[in-house]
Each structure stands twice: as C-alpha cells, then as structure tokens.
Amino acid sequence: MRKLAHALAHYDVNALLHGVFLAKKELAGGRFRLARALSGFIEARDVAVAASGGVKNDRVDPSGDTSTGFGNVPFHRDEFTARSITAYFNIDLAQIRGYRLPEPMAELLVTLAMWKVRAFLATGLRLRTACDLDVQGELRVTRPTGYVVPPQAELEHRLKELIAAAQQAEVFAKSSITEVQYVPGKTKKAKAKKGDDAGDEE
DSSP, rough: OHHHHHHHHOOOTHHHHHEEEOOOTTTGGTTTTEEEEEEEEEEEEEEEEEEEEEEESSOOTSSSSSGGGGGGGEEEEEEEEEEEEEEEEEHHHHHHHTTTTOHHHHHHHHHHHHHHHHHHHHHHOOOEEEEEEOOOOOOOOOTTTTTTOOHHHHHHHHHHHHHHHHTTTTSSSSSSSOOOOOOOOOHHHHHHHHHHHHHHOO
C-alpha cells in the first residue's frame, strides 16, 4: 500500500485524498484500493415537505396532445425545508501519516484537504436545482480540539510553498505536469463490426 501511495504521489496527488480503486486482477486479485482520506456529508434536521408546482406552457400548441409532449401541462413537485443544515468533513490524518511520504508531501496533503473544504464552502454549495446554500457561522474543528482552519488565501499561499518543497524532495515526477495526448483511431468494437460486414459481403 505504501508503494501505491508513493506512485500516486508521483503522478496524481488528488487520488491520495479521494481514494483510488485499481480493478486489475494482476493487482491483489482486482481489489487494490486506497480509501478516501477526505470525506464529507451534509445532514438536515427537522425536515418538512414544501409542496409546490406549476405549469409547463406550450406557446406553439397549448391544446396539443400532452402524452406526446405538447400542450400546457400542470405539474406538482415536493421540495424540502429544514430547521438546520450542517456540513461535516473528515480528514484522516492517521491514514495520511500511514503513507510514510516525505514530510513536505504529508503536510501538502493535509493543507490541500483543508483548502478543498474551504473552497467547497466558498463556491461549491449549489448542490442541485433549487438547492443553493450559503454558509452561516464559521468552520469549527472538533478534533484536534482548539485547532482553527486557516483562511483560504493563507492555505493557497502555503500550498505553493509545499509544492515547491515536494518538488525539491523529488516526490513528484520530473515534470509536475503530466501531459496526455489522445490519438484518434479505430476502436476494437468498430474493427470487429467492419470485419463482420466484410464477411456478409462475401
């Protein structure tokens, strides 16, 4: 597992936080994976249904056949309200330490995880249609007691320093940017179909 963690640090740092699953039977029987080190969920309390609805207006054919998608169609919709909505996040420090990566890389992972949480709370709370949340209050750490997550700007500044330190420790690939090129070509499925068609012509 440590070898996998070092390989992922080499090419894909985010996989060390969000987990990875390698479904290749040559590797641990197809069950080679790292669990998430960063996780979260949102919990609502005192939830109630808020019934709503409307009409889908057809400006072209208001009296058209609704079974085929035409006409003015009334609809109902159940939405939900809650007395309170709380987001919880967990950074598994023991798992990150268990990777046994060089110190700058371990600190980079923790800092990156905190930055992701801050960025999500700042810009990522439009979770779905008609669900656009805003943060009320301040991010609070329960463990370790008394720890305060730095502001997003401070985390960004620290990330730049840690990335440079990790590069100096030769944790990343020689080029920290991996370029992938896609060369268009025929897929196996397309080749097989072409072979079948040729057989039919004969």
